[in-house]
Amino acid sequence: MATPQFAKFYPDFYIERDLDKCIKCKKCIRECTYGAHIWDEKKKILKEDHSKCVGCHRCEATCPTGAIIIKKHPSAFREHANWTPWFIKNIYKQADQGGVLLTATGCAQPFKNYFDHLVLDACQVTNPPIDPLREPMELRTFIGPKPSLVEVEEGENGKFRLKKPLPRNIQLEVPIMFAAMSFGALSLHVHHGLARAAKELGTLYNTGEGGLHASLYEYGSNTIVQCASGRFGLHVDYLNAGVAIEIKIGQGAKPGIGGHLPGEKVTEEISKTRMIPVGSDAISPAPHHDIYSIEDLRGLIYALKEATEYKKLVFVKIAAVHNVAAIASGIARAGADAIVIDGLKGGTGAAPTMFRDYIGIPIELAISAVDKRLREEGIRHRVSIIASGGIRCSADVVKAIALGADAVYIGTAALIACGCTMCQKCYTGKCPWGIATNNPELIKRLPPEVAFEKIYNLVRAWAHEIKEMLGAMGLNSIESLKGNRDKLRAVGLTKEEMEILEVKHAGE
Amino acid sequence: MWHLVLKNKEMSGCGLAGIIHTKGELLPGELIIKSICLQEERGNGLGAGFAAYGIYPEYKDFYAFHIMAESKEALERVEDFLSHRTFLGYQEPIPTRKVKTIKNPPLFKRYFVKPKFEGELAEACEDFEDDYIVNLVMEINEKIEGAYVVSSGKNMGAFKGVGYPDEIAEFFRIDEYKAYIWTAHNRFPTNTPGWWGGAHPFTILDWSIVHNGEISSYGTNRRYLELFGYKCTLLTDTEVVAYILDLLIRKHGLPIQVACKVMAPPFWMEIDEAPPEEKELLTALRMVYGGAMLNGPFAILFAYNGGLVGLNDRVKLRPLYAARKGDVYYMASEEAAIRVVCPDPEEVWAPKAGEPVIVEMKPGSIPNQKSYLKPRPREVEEHELGIRCKHPAL
Structure with missing residues (x-):
């Protein structure tokens, strides 16, 4: 039997x-x-x-x-x-x-979602709300290191000018970027959609650890290339293809472990892009085998900067774990231009269920703690903070920025825009919606134009909502929201939680 | 009952007035009293104040500390503190009159002091002295309960309290002073009646600010200033403006025109169209000083030993007028407030959004004169910017 x-x-x-x-x-x-x-x-x-x-x-x-x-x-x-x-x-x-139990997407356990315990402010009487239909409303954001002061000199014509040029920064027209999702995990069509949307929106998308398909090099000025522990598809042209290089140390959905693209998903195109044989498993180790301490990270950051002649910014992405503030401080001092913090709710195409659900800390607490730590140490201006993991709507974006982030990454939200229904089976490679698959028949279900249109629409709508919320708060520029805890109040949080988030309770 | 400190951030609408003689001649207090009292409707009797420059010629090289205290004990603690940390040139109660409507006012006293350095630091430069005084002010405001520094500049002073402008003028005997720069404020707060510390002007060193508006970016600005060691203890917008001016102009050496572009920057669509050098500068200012941008409706007048500046927010959500007759410039929330003291100005105009009106005195007009129209390059050291090099605990 x-x-x-x-x-x-x-x-x-x-x-x-x-x-x-x-x-x-x-x-x-x-x-x-x-x-x-x-x-x-x-x-x-x-x-x-x-x-x-x-x-x-x-x-x-x-x-x-x-x-x-x-x-x-x-x-x-x-x-x-x-x-x-x-x-x-x-x-x-x-x-x-x-x-091992396997799953996908982000943490599914009903931990307290701090975004849902924060409410936003609006103007009434004492200062006027600003109407974005009638007044300019600015979302432009710069990612990268900034000096703590500007030095000005008088030019020949008596006009003032900048004494020294600022360090290289990346200009975003909207503070929402697309998180690292590899070609392999996603179809090439989705990657085309993301790349085109990033270009049209004036923001960036991220290649993930899957290399960069030849057809995507034209979107270089809107591309972040990733350097993860497997080093798949990594060569000097790849590093030079984008405007930034992201060293992936960890991911919110699976802190402390690497990645695994099953051999079945490694098709001809993926094999070329990743520089591995067709049908072979692509296994990223848990650590980078050249990073066993913070000084090794510094080594890699500068190796990448040297290889790209200091023309590219280097981001370092970590999962939000208990000691995130101290780790972020170390990363800032190691020379990173931006720190990406991926929270407990951060998504994935494949992770052990225990990791997805129980490892890491919520992004809201992590951003606040990191921002605070970097300010205390006087190095906040040296790096940008990018919040990632569990951003579901434009109000989440506004809250993340008010908690101290410079910009956010969205991943899952962009895929849902493409039709994903969150069945959480991305790792099977059978995605019936043609998103998380490279089956040549299935990918036809989501043409690149459709992916582009949906993703573009989503971010355009969010940008509009952010402008409306800023206007209601009496602000006409996103930099006046950054770290602005006055615009947040807590509903139903403990004293300790409010201390970490540095917010007051509603009614206070 | 009145308070020195607030639990929550306050909000208010207001009326402003300012007068400057560009050759440093002294103007009687009646002028400013008339100009601000005409704008009575812009206040609600919960705060008014004056700043006067050139009123202490005999102590022109001393920092004049105007102290407000809720009790003799608090005042004694301040005196004790000052005697340890400064050379005390002279001290006296600030002369006041009894005013019927002002009941149980706090105590007011002024101290003329010089920094007392220890050991090698004795031969310090002026900037160093100024930093020393800023730290003293921060310490008194933060640590001595029931006492508050109303002003701390050389040859200038601020007088402020709870009442209508005519009552405060009467109380502080403003009519008995003569000054080459005057500013005044009439306050309409939406909460916290009886808050003496919340009246304007706000000052630090010889910077004084009167302000009509609400800074919606307060939370961002406060956190930004904390990076440089400024402690915003009063929870008002105006305090933030005072510290931003001090940081940008005095510490970072930016000319006033540039500092105004930080506080009320042009929109990106204007910056993108600007000639390359200007575009580069304006972009850099917004990138680096985003935290110092004042967002929300405001009109401010700020003064220093040598000039008076008026500035509106970047979309002009609060009124501001300026006028000139001969060597005297006037600024106010209403044109009528100018015409009541100067019926026939040669010029009168409403400054555009974000475009400052900067009036500096002719060089050599007054003692210790300052000018901030040019960049003041200086050795920039990390510690000056509040950057501590602490190693991360990894």
Whole structure:
């Protein structure tokens, strides 16, 4: 007798088919990449294997007659506050297979979301709100090191001019950039969409650790290239292709471990871009094997700067962990031009569930702590802070900046804009929406023009909302929001939390 | 009951007036009293004040500390502090009159002091002296409870309190002073009645500011100033303006015109169209001094030993007028407030958003005269900028 597979007994989702509406066109079978829809040739009917459904809603969305609804499976265990179905089913899976639980996206545990406990201010009477439809409203942001003062001299014509040029900075027209997501994890179409959107919006996208596809070099002035522990696709032309190089030390979704692109996802194009053989696993080690301490990081920062003749900014990305403030201070002193802090809620295409859900600290607390530490040490102007992980709406962006960030990264939000339904199965390479896959058939489901349009629209809308919120606060420029805790009040936070965030409670 | 400190940031609307004689001739106090009292509707009796330059010629080389204290004990603590840290040239109570409507005012006393350095530091330069005085002011305001430094500049003083301008003028006997620069303020706060410390002008060294407006960027500005060791203890917008001026002009050596471009910068769409050198400068100012930009509606007048400057916010959300007759320049929130003391000005105009009106005296007009129209290059050292080199605990 075969060993029973307990996990299969209790599917997460339930495919409900309205047989009156179903015309048996079998589109659902073609759309589902997980084989949840089955044609019964004998009975000439469509059947379902609920256990295979991942809840991506592709069949529901594409069914021409609207005959399908994907529901949470109604089958229920006896209620238990502690042993919820999540834990029970995870144990079944591991008992069945003996493996590490794997998942994607960011932390799914209901930890306190500090963004949701912060409210924003608006002007009433004593100062006028500013209407962005009538007045200029400025979001331009500069990423990079700045001196602490400007030296001015008198020119020949009696006009004042700058005595020394400032260090190189990157100008963003909107303080929202696209986080590192590699070609490999994502389809080339999404990368084209991100690159074009970054260009049109005046911001940057990030290659992730997957190298840079030949067709994307033209977007160089809007590109951050990543140098992660696997060094995939890394060569001097790649380093020189963008405007910044990001050294990835860690990621909010999986602090302390590397990455793994399964061999099945390594196609011809990816193999060329990553400079690895077709079909071989691309495994990024947990540490950079040339960085075992802060002075080694300094070594790598300057090696990259030397290799690019000091024309590129170097960012260092870390996961927000307990000691994030001290680590950030070290990174600033090691010579980084910007520090990317990826919080607990930061997303991924593949991570062990335990890492995704339980390692790292919330980004809101991390930004505040890092900003405070760098100010105390008088080095805040030397680096920019980029907040990443769990930014879901434009108000989150505003709050992150008011907590001390210079700009934010969005990743998951950009993918949701492309149609992602958060089924959290990116690591299978079967993304039915054509986003997190490189299957040549599947990627056709999301053409680059569509990806571009959606991502562009999203950021354009957020930028507009940010302008409206700034105007309501009586500000007409984003720099007056930076670190401005007066614009934030806490609702339902403890004294300790408010101290860390440096905010007052509502009503105070 | 009145207070020296506030728990929350205050907000207010206001009326302003300022007069300067560019050849340093002394103008009677009645002028400024008339100009500010005409703007009675712009205040609500909860604060008024005056700043006067050139009123202490006999102690022109001493820093004049105007101290406001809530009790004799607090005043004694200040005296004790000053006697340890300064050479005391002269001291006296600030003369006041009894005013019916002003009940139980705080105590006011003035001290004429010079910094007392120890050992090698004795031969310090003037800038060093100024830093020393700034630190003293910060320490008194922060550490001595119930006492507050109203002003601390040479040959100048600020007089302020809770009341309408005519009451405060009467109380401090403003009509008995003569000055070559006057500024005045009439306050309309939206909260905290009876807050003597909150009246304008705000001062640091010989900078004095009167301000109509609300700085929406206060939180950013305060945190920015903290980087350079300024402690914003009073929780008012105006205090922030005073420290920003001190930082930009005195410490960083920027000319006033440039400092005004930091506080009320042009929009990017204007900067992008500017000639290359100007564009480069304006871009650098916004990149480096974003934290010092004053965002929100304001009109300010600020004065120093040698000049008077008027400035509006970058979209001009508060009124400001300027006028000239002969060697005298006038500025005020309303044209009527100018015409009441100068019925026939040769010129009268409303300055544009973000465009400062800078009036400096003719060189050599007054003792210890300062001019800030040119960049003042100086050796920039890291410690001056408040950068401590502490190693990270990794």
